[in-house]
Amino acid sequence: MTRTIPGLHHVTAISGPPQDNLAFYTGTLRQRLVKKTVNFDDPGTYHLYYGDQGANSGTILTFFPFVNAGRGRAGPGMASAYAYAVPKGGFDGWMEQLAEDAIDFDGPTERFGHRILTLRDPDGAPVELVETDRDSDQPLDGFHSVTLWERDIAPTARLLTEVFGYAEAGHETAGGVERLRLVAPGDARGAVIDLMRSDAPSIGRQGAGSIHHVAFRAESDEVQRDWHERLAVAGHPTTPVIDRQYFNAIYFREPGGVLFEIATDPPGFAVDEDPAHLGEALKLPAKYEAHRARIEQILPPLKVTA
Structure with missing residues (x-):
């Protein structure tokens, strides 16, 4: 059997002050804070999930929030936007709620036959809401897609189709922006990748409001090991496996420069917290527990409300 990627595992971005970020994603977008931990490479900074x-998997958006972060800017070689899937029948309700809350948004416009609206988070990052036919009792049914801004779409398209198993599902050009839509087989969340080429001049810069990397799903450690081997054979060697506490990860840069990760579904976010109380306590990896008091002094206060 030919192995394929089922879809996205998570997307990781950079933000400014954590309190504003938390208020927007748990308030305006009605997402759950499922993990409050630290950047494993910089424990003086939160990592919010x-x-x-x-x-x-397929619903997780994570942030490295830096209080004094400079503003980032999307450009070629970067992921430029993430889109949430609005469940069937919920799109008009979202427009009404945003208008009632005096939250500005652009649209609705249409992309590949589906309505889409775009709002901005506190750091100016575009957050897209896409109308879908999926049934769900959630206000947003996880990710619909991510957009990758490429100088040349073709090399990344070959990786996604020939190695990951995605299939072309549409092509649009409007206003100097070319989009190629690729879809993973099956019905998992976050199965869509849009490859974009734009005539607009832009030099990408990491910072608040930018996307750091895009992570794809591996259903198990065994599946991830297989991807490690297959990518090496295909000319895309990855890092060794890195333990991220809630999943194992391997990383590589796709031909256009976007940082890709393949992350395992297990062990999951309940490995160190009761599922009913995810995100309530500051969780640290074992190597930092001895420094908890110091870390808690450095981290800015964070008020979590229901």
Whole structure:
């Protein structure tokens, strides 16, 4: 059997002050804070994870929030936007709620036959809401897609189709922006990748409001090991496996420069917290527990409300 990627595991971005970020994603977008931990490479900074009530793969958006972060800017070689899936029948309700809350948004416009609206988070990052036919009792049914801004779409398209198993599902050009839509087989969340080429001049810069990397799902450690081997054979060697506490990860840069990760579904976010109380306590990896008091002094206060 030919192995394929089922879809996204998570997306990781950079933000400014954590309190504003938390208020927007748990308030305006009605996501659950499923993990409050630290950047494993910089424990003086939070790492916040948002997702659906079950903290399922394909719904997880994570942030490295830096209080004094400079503003980032998307450009070629970067992921430029993430899109949430609006469940069937919920799109008009979202427009009404945003208008009632005096939250500005652009649209609705249409992309590949589906309505889409775009709002901005506190750091100016575009957050897209896409109308879908999926049934769900969640206000947003996890990710619909991510957009990768490429100088040349073709090399990344070959990786996604020939190695990951995605299939072309549409092509649009409007206003100097070319989009190629690729879809993973099956019906998992976050199965869509849009490859974009734009005539607009832009030099990408990491910072608040930018996307750091895009993570794809591996259903198990065994599946991830297989991807490690297959990518090496295909000319895309990855890092060794890195333990991220809630999943194992391997990383590589796709031909256009976007940082890709393949992350395992297990062990999941309940490995160190009761599922009913995810995100309530500051969780630290074992190597930092001895420094908890110091870390808690450095981290800015964070008020979590229901």
